[in-house]
Every structure is written in structure tokens, then in C-alpha cells.
Amino acid sequence: MHHGSPVDGRPWYLDHGILPGDGEEFLVAADRDALALTQEIFCIHGRHICLRQISQKDFAARWDKIYGQRSCEHRSRRDDRPTANGVSQTIQLCNDLLAGAVAAGASDMHWEWERDAVVVRLRVDGELRPTARLPKELGNAIAIRLKALAQLSPTEHFRPQDGRLCWQGAAGQSADFRIATLPTRWGESIAIRVLDRNRPFFRVENLAMPPSVEDGVRRIAAGGGGLFLATGPTGSGKTTTLYAILAELICRGQKKILTVEDPVEYVMEGALQVAVDLAVGRTFSTVLRAFLRHDPDVIFVGEIRDGETAEVALRAALTGHLVLATLHTATAEEALLRLTELGLDQNLLLSCLRAILCQRLLRTNCPHCREPMDHTAVPDSARAFFQKGQPTWHAMGCSRCEKKGYLGRHAIFSFQWVEDGQLSAPSLLEEGRLLLETGQLSIVEFLRQLPWDRPNNLAT
Numbered sequence: 024m025h026h027g028s029p030v031d032g033r034p035w036y037l038d039h040g041i042l043p044g045d046g047e048e049f050l051v052a053a054d055r056d057a058l059a060l061t062q063e064i065f066c067i068h069g070r071h072i073c074l075r076q077i078s079q080k081d082f083a084a085r086w087d088k089i090y091g092q093r094s095c096e097h098r099s100r101r102d103d104r105p106t107a108n109g110v111s112q113t114i115q116l117c118n119d120l121l122a123g124a125v126a127a128g129a130s131d132m133h134w135e136w137e138r139d140a141v142v143v144r145l146r147v148d149g150e151l152r153p154t155a156r157l158p159k160e161l162g163n164a165i166a167i168r169l170k171a172l173a174q175l176s177p178t179e180h181f182r183p184q185d186g187r188l189c190w191q192g193a194a195g196q197s198a199d200f201r202i203a204t205l206p207t208r209w210g211e212s213i214a215i216r217v218l219d220r221n222r223p224f225f226r227v228e229n230l231a232m233p234p235s236v237e238d239g240v241r242r243i244a245a246g247g248g249g250l251f252l253a254t255g256p257t258g259s260g261k262t263t264t265l266y267a268i269l270a271e272l273i274c275r276g277q278k279k280i281l282t283v284e285d286p287v288e289y290v291m292e293g294a295l296q297v298a299v300d301l302a303v304g305r306t307f308s309t310v311l312r313a314f315l316r317h318d319p320d321v322i323f324v325g326e327i328r329d330g331e332t333a334e335v336a337l338r339a340a341l342t343g344h345l346v347l348a349t350l351h352t353a354t355a356e357e358a359l360l361r362l363t364e365l366g367l368d369q370n371l372l373l374s375c376l377r378a379i380l381c382q383r384l385l386r387t388n389c390p391h392c393r394e395p396m397d398h399t400a401v402p403d404s405a406r407a408f409f410q411k412g413q414p415t416w417h418a419m420g421c422s423r424c425e426k427k428g429y430l431g432r433h434a435i436f437s438f439q440w441v442e443d444g445q446l447s448a449p450s451l452l453e454e455g456r457l458l459l460e461t462g463q464l465s466i467v468e469f470l471r472q473l474p475w476d477r478p479n480n481l482a483t
């Protein structure tokens with residue numbers, strides 16, 4: 024058995040306050056709970072170790088001899104004594120953090136390192152809020168456990184890693200998490216995406232779309248070849264929409280469905296999903312090329328980012344496949360522009376492009392503290408959107424919305440068919456204006472999220 028970690032020179036057992044003994048054996052001080060420690064090490068590293076207890080004095084002397092005073096301080100600061108129910112503080116806190124994220128309805132949890140501490144923040148309704156601040160030692164210990172649970176290498180601190188964790192809470196809750204690590208200045212940053220297992224199936228009827236948009240999406244899901252694009256910024260829900268279309272297609276059966284994603288966010292029974300992996304040269308475009316030799320009916324491209332991917336996706340759509348893809352642009356017009364900038368022939372593109380869906384997830388005013396405001400706060404350039412005498416609302420924040428002024432979110436959509444090489448009129452701004460009038464949307468959120476300053480859209 025090898026005891027050392029070749030990566031950062033810091034052996035793994037140091038984090039547990041144990042030392043190598045003779046042969047396969049490890050040593051631990053008499054005041055530690057050897058059984059709990061053995062279980063924890065099995066939990067984290069997946070290895071059974073043989074622990075021998077020696078007197079505290081002997082252990083301290085041996086520790087100092089090998090690692091010196093500084094490491095000994097490290098060990099004494101680390102508190103992994105078992106709590107009342109026999110679980111170490113590390114395991115308990117790790118569980119509490121994951122349970123807390125699920126209970127808060129968070130979409131993500133972020134670990135951000137400072138010099139001596141890690142700040143844990145949750146993203147709820149699109150906004151980050153701090154939830155915990157942990158001392159460095161404890162933060163490290165929990166990070167190691169999270170990585171081990173996600174089957175990542177716990178001792179690899181220098182390369183980004185990506186994994187998945189199925190978690191079961193003590194109170195019977197469960198959730199799936201996607202875990203990605205990133206080495207940063209003061210420590211390893213971790214981003215945890217909460218994957219909601221209680222959303223067993225994506226359904227078009229659950230997307231709260233206006234009837235005309237839902238009808239358009241269903242017509243795409245009914246089949247037929249061509250390209251369908253969902254656009255919008257990160258977190259606007261475009262992937263969820265495409266998953267709902269895939270689910271409809273899977274439901275109908277009789278279609279071969281292939282997806283290429285970075286990474287695979289939800290496992291869809293009935294589709295063959297491939298994750299992009301740059302380390303082994305598995306890019307969007309190489310996977311797409313391989314797809315064309317697998318006789319698919321439907322292809323889902325997680326995101327079109329480069330010219331090669333755009334070109335293969337177009338070729339697939341031109342040869343009769345239904346290609347669903349997301350594009351990170353603010354408007355449908357910009358999606359067309361982006362694709363031609365990536366090298367696609369505009370006439371070819373328009374000949375197989377069926378429709379573009381543009382969407383936003385807007386934070387809505389807290390109904391408990393919103394109040395009407397006058398128009399002086401509206402910038403001159405945005406005045407075209409506000410009729411004289413039309414009230415606008417903003418929310419100052421109260422206890423119900425945790426002083427944010429926002430409570431909940433509202434999705435708006437613009438579904439544009441491509442007819443005779445033209446996009447039908449956009450309606451995203453109309454939808455936003457409607458929400459302004461009813462007081463659900465603040466001017467700040469309207470200006471922040473909607474493409475009001477694009478010249479193309481002023482005609483609406």
C-alpha cells in the first residue's frame with residue numbers, strides 16, 4: 024500500500040490526523056474514536072484501513088518527528104470528534120449543507136475560498152446568498168468528502184474535475200448533485216448544481232407558456248426535420264424547454280434520439296446521451312459527426328459554440344433530421360447573426376431553420392412590499408417603453424422577501440416561426456411590458472434582462 028499523495032506532497036492521512044505505522048497499519052492517538060475514523064476513511068477514500076491506537080504522548084512525539092510542529096497544530100485545530108449520533112463533525116456538516124441547499128430550493132451551491140476560510144453561497148431564484156463561512160481546515164475536510172462522494176479523486180487539487188453525487192439525507196430526503204471543481208488562488212473552488220429528482224419528467228404543459236408558444240413547441244415536438252433553436256442567457260430555462268420537447272418525442276416512441284451535452288444535466292430514459300470530454304477529444308463537433316453515422320431521427324446539441332458544430336448541426340438538419348440546439352444569444356435576430364458569423368450560409372440556414380424560441384426567467388416584485396413609483400427613475404433611452412401615466416412598480420424589500428424586493432420568478436417567451444426566410448415579429452418585450460403594467464416586474468429587472476436597447480426590437 025502506498026501512503027503518500029504524489030500530487031501536492033501532502034499525504035491523505037494527514038487530513039484525518041493519523042500516521043502510517045508498520046506495513047499496512049496506521050496509528051492513531053488513544054483519545055480518538057478509531058471505529059468512527061475507520062468508517063469515515065472508508066466513506067471518503069473507499070479503503071479499509073487497520074488502525075492501531077497508541078498513547079497520546081507517543082502519538083504526539085511520533086507526529087512531531089515526522090511532520091514537525093506546524094502539522095501538529097494543524098491536527099489539533101481540526102475537530103472531527105464524533106457528535107452525539109456517532110458521526111464526525113465533517114460528515115454531519117456536509118449533510119447539513121446539502122440538506123440546506125435542497126430545503127432552500129437552491130439551484131446551485133458555491134464554495135469560494137478566501138485566505139483563511141471558505142464562503143458557501145446558495146443560488147436561490149437566480150440570486151446568490153451566503154449561507155455559511157467555514158474555517159479552512161473544516162472546509163478542506165468537507166471538500167474532500169464531497170469529492171470522494173462524487174467519485175472524484177480526493178487528493179487531486181490541481182486539475183478541474185467533474186462528477187455526480189446521489190445523496191440520501193438522514194430524514195429520508197434525496198437529491199442528485201453535479202459537482203465541478205476548479206483550482207483557485209486560495210483553494211479548490213467547488214460548484215454544486217442541485218438536480219431536482221422530484222422533477223421526474225419534463226413536460227411541456229409544466230413550462231407555463233402562453234398558448235401560442237406552447238402550440239409552437241408542440242408542433243416542433245410532433246416531429247419533422249429541420250433546426251429548432253432555443254436562445255437566451257444562462258439560467259433562462261432554454262435547456263429545460265428542449266428537455267421537455269425531447270420528453271414528448273420519447274413518449275411518442277419510434278424515434279432514435281441522440282444528445283451531446285456539456286455535461287449531461289438530466290438523465291433521460293429513451294435517449295442516448297453523450298457528454299463532451301475535451302480531455303479525450305470528445306467535442307461537440309466530433310460527437311455530432313459520429314451521430315450522423317448512427318442513423319438518428321432527433322439530435323439534441325447542448326450548445327452551439329463554434330463554427331464546426333454549427334456546420335455539422337446544419338448538415339444534419341438539411342438531411343432531414345430534427346436538430347434541437349441552444350444558442351447563447353439575447354434575441355432571435357442575434358442567433359441568426361451569430362450563426363452566419365460562425366460561417367453558415369444564410370440561405371441554407373433559413374431553408375432548414377423552423378423556428379427560434381427566445382426566453383427569460385425574470386425575478387418578480389415581492390407582492391408584500393411593492394409600491395408604485397414615478398417615471399423619473401427611467402433612463403431617457405428606455406422611455407419609449409413607458410406610456411404617459413402608466414404606473415410602474417418597485418419593491419423596497421421586507422421580511423417576506425428577505426429584504427431583496429424580489430419574490431419568485433416568471434418565465435416569458437417569444438416563439439418565432441421562420442416563414443419565407445423571415446422571422447415572425449418578436450414579442451419578448453411585449454411580454455415584459457405587460458408584466459411592468461401589472462406591477463409584477465420592476466423597471467430595473469426589465470432593463471437588466473430584456474433586449475430593449477436592440478434597434479431591431481423597437482419596431483414591436
Ligand SMILES: [Zn+2]
Pocket residue numbers: 389390391392393418420421422423424425426428429
Ligand atoms: Zn418584500
